[in-house]
Amino acid sequence: MRSLVHQLSALPLASIDPKDFFDFTQVRPVVRLTAEGQRVMRWPRSAFWTWQPPESGAGLLLFRGLEPQRRWRAYATALLDVAARCGVTRIVSLGALVAAVPHTRPPCVTGSSTDPAWQARLEACGMLTRRSRYEGPTGMATIVMDAARRRGMASCNVRGQAPHYLGNATNPAVSRALLIAIAHLLELELDVAPFEAAVQAFRTQCDQAVAQDAATQAYVRQLEQDYDTMGDEAPRPPRDDDFNSEQLMHELEEFLRQEREGDAE
Numbered sequence: 001m002r003s004l005v006h007q008l009s010a011l012p013l014a015s016i017d018p019k020d021f022f023d024f025t026q027v028r029p030v031v032r033l034t035a036e037g038q039r040v041m042r043w044p045r046s047a048f049w050t051w052q053p054p055e056s057g058a059g060l061l062l063f064r065g066l067e068p069q070r071r072w073r074a075y076a077t078a079l080l081d082v083a084a085r086c087g088v089t090r091i092v093s094l095g096a097l098v099a100a101v102p103h104t105r106p107p108c109v110t111g112s113s114t115d116p117a118w119q120a121r122l123e124a125c126g127m128l129t130r131r132s133r134y135e136g137p138t139g140m141a142t143i144v145m146d147a148a149r150r151r152g153m154a155s156c157n158v159r160g161q162a163p164h165y166l167g168n169a170t171n172p173a174v175s176r177a178l179l180i181a182i183a184h185l186l187e188l189e190l191d192v193a194p195f196e197a198a199v200q201a202f203r204t205q206c207d208q209a210v211a212q213d214a215a216t217q218a219y220v221r222q223l224e225q226d227y228d229t230m231g232d233e234a235p236r237p238p239r240d241d242d243f244n245s246e247q248l249m250h251e252l253e254e255f256l257r258q259e260r261e262g263d264a265e
Helices: 002-007 072-085 118-122 140-150 172-184 193-210 213-228 245-263
Strands: 009-016 028-035 041-043 045-053 060-064 090-099 109-113 155-165
Touching: 002 060, 002 172, 045 072, 045 155, 060 072, 072 118, 072 140, 090 140, 109 118, 118 155, 140 155, 140 172, 155 172, 172 193
Parallel strands: 090 155
Antiparallel strands: 009 045, 028 041, 045 060, 109 155
């Protein structure tokens, strides 16, 4: 979303006041120093930007925010009220989900829509499409999509598949894959070249982490074989009996954290 806002030169429109929705002991405000040495406070931000194409046509209302800790239904209402006032008729939700896929292969992008015409468009853009059969705890994005449906707004979900064993590591390869997919879907001209260096550096870090253990290498090779033979099937979610996935995730997160701290020094 940061890349979309930057590349489209989108204009700031509004933000949702965080005080009623966030627990600041869990998502703390951050102190930053300006170039003049002044201390400024950065609070958790849920912000909107607008973009209009150079030629006539439908524009975009862009939204980026953290998942709140409180009052989810009120938060979804505030978000969709802004969307309605801007004339939004369709919502495209971007995100990632974890799957049993290797970091050594291009991320798969899946899509689904409540609008049959846009479902066909997702397929034409080469995305794997499959109606989710998931049941269980869900996140803010799903709450917003459900509230949008009740208002008569169509919605599309576009998700990048992230290796489950990397935990919460920021994955630039998934970000790049999502930008490529959304550029095709919405007919935008986006430059993904700035991601190349970050993708290569992340791949190198992951390779080094995996190389620390022979069993881990064998597990990633098995994921590679599964990926190469799955064809047009969506990657399966990780199973509880996957190879020490929780232990592997913690080890890789620790390794990547140390790598980042080393680079910062």
